[in-house]
Structures are given as structure tokens and as C-alpha cells.
Amino acid sequence: MSQYILDTNIVSNLQVDSENGSKILEKLKSLNAEDEVSVSIIVLYELVYGLNNINDTMQQKAVKEGIEFIKEYLSIIPLDMKEVEIFASLKTKYKQSTGINKNAIKRHNLDLLIASTAIALDAIIVSNDMIFQKLSEIEPMLKYENWLG
Amino acid sequence: MQIALNINIQDQKIANFIQNKSLDEIKTLFLNFLTKEVNTLPQKPKHKWAEFGNKMNGLISEETADELLASSKEFRQDFSFRDVNSIQ
Numbered sequence: 001m002s003q004y005i006l007d008t009n010i011v012s013n014l015q016v017d018s019e020n021g022s023k024i025l026e027k028l029k030s031l032n033a034e035d036e037v038s039v040s041i042i043v044l045y046e047l048v049y050g051l052n053n054i055n056d057t058m059q060q061k062a063v064k065e066g067i068e069f070i071k072e073y074l075s076i077i078p079l080d081m082k083e084v085e086i087f088a089s090l091k092t093k094y095k096q097s098t099g100i101n102k103n104a105i106k107r108h109n110l111d112l113l114i115a116s117t118a119i120a121l122d123a124i125i126v127s128n129d130m131i132f133q134k135l136s137e138i139e140p141m142l143k144y145e146n147w148l149g
Numbered sequence: 150m151q152i153a154l155n156i157n158i159q160d161q162k163i164a165n166f167i168q169n170k171s172l173d174e175i176k177t178l179f180l181n182f183l184t185k186e187v188n189t190l191p192q193k194p195k196h197k198w199a200e201f202g203n204k205m206n207g208l209i210s211e212e213t214a215d216e217l218l219a220s221s222k223e224f225r226q227d228f229s230f231r232d233v234n235s236i237q
Contacts, residue, residue, distance in 0.1 A: 046220060
């Protein structure tokens, strides 16, 4: 049994009838019923924020429907005490290995939080964002898959 | 597809049932049995991840997905933990 944490880019692409959408759909179909698919609460925040930025009423309705499906089918993972130390260690390792400055790393705080959640749960983060690949190279405890790769 | 079978029927009731039937009738019985078997093969149940994927796929347009991705990028880039120095 594996647990997958889908990033926002995966959830967004899944909703489009396209080559990328089909790739993600096929991957979901290939999972075992015993596997667990989830999203971080951060992804839900982003989707609801994104919903508010959409002007087309029909598309707004469709995004809302997608959010409801996510709530119905997937587990939503909250932030937890378990990842506090993991986050601190991961952020320090990332800073040291990339030499990124204090201001530039701010834009990765949420990526680091999602990655910390994945490590804490021994789950696989599924994303098309290369930051997670970099983080998995720095921290082997982080399992990473790109279903669009 | 053609198949030739040589079947030894041990069960007397079955032997009695088919002994007065023509070869064509037996063929039909056999084919009907096979058709029913194939049609009632247990379907692999779709698990919830496939069901979730099917419900999600095709919901929104490419443009809306791009808008969601842009919002997500903005959300991540603008996020910062509370600046301790700003606490009054």
C-alpha cells in the first residue's frame, strides 16, 4: 500500500481533457484500491483561492465541483506536529545545498511544508514542480513522482 | 475459430439428455453455454481512484487550469511566515 499526496499542478491538470490529464487519469487507474490518495490542506487553500480568481461562471461552477470531488474522495492532510522538526531540517538542508538567500527561500516555504508532510507520513509527493525533485535529492527520505514526466 | 472436441460423458443424466439431439443442437447448446459464461464474467470492480479520476477529468478548460496554476504559484510565492520583528 502506498500513500500519494497530489500537488496542485497535478490536480489542476487532471481536470483538463488533454494529454496531461489522460496521463494522470491512467496513473490513478493503475493504483491499487488499497493505496491512499490525498492532498495537503495547502492545496485546498490554493484551489479555493484560485476559484475566487475565475470570472467565467460556468468554469467557476466546474472548479467548485472539482473541489467537492476532492473533499469526497481524497483525504485532506492538515499540518501536524509530526513535521515541525522535519520542516526545520529540510529547509536548512535546502539552504545549505543550494546557497539560496533568505528572501528567495521564502517562496518555497509552502513547498517545504508539503514535502515535510510527505516525509512525516512516508508518502509519495506527486508533482510537476522540480523543487520536489531537488528536495528528494537533498533528502532521500522524500519520495517523489512526476506523473507528467 | 473452429474446434473439434471428443468428450467422454460419464454423467448418465447428461448422456440421456443429449443422446437424441443432433450434432447441430449440441453445438448450439455448447455455444449458448459459452456465451452465457463470457457475458457473466465478473467485471473487475472500478476502485475509487479510477472513479475519482473519471469524475475530475474534463471538468475544466485548459485556460481555467492555467488560471488555477497561476493562483497556486502566486499563493506559494507570496506566503511567508510571520515576521517576528513585526510583532508589537
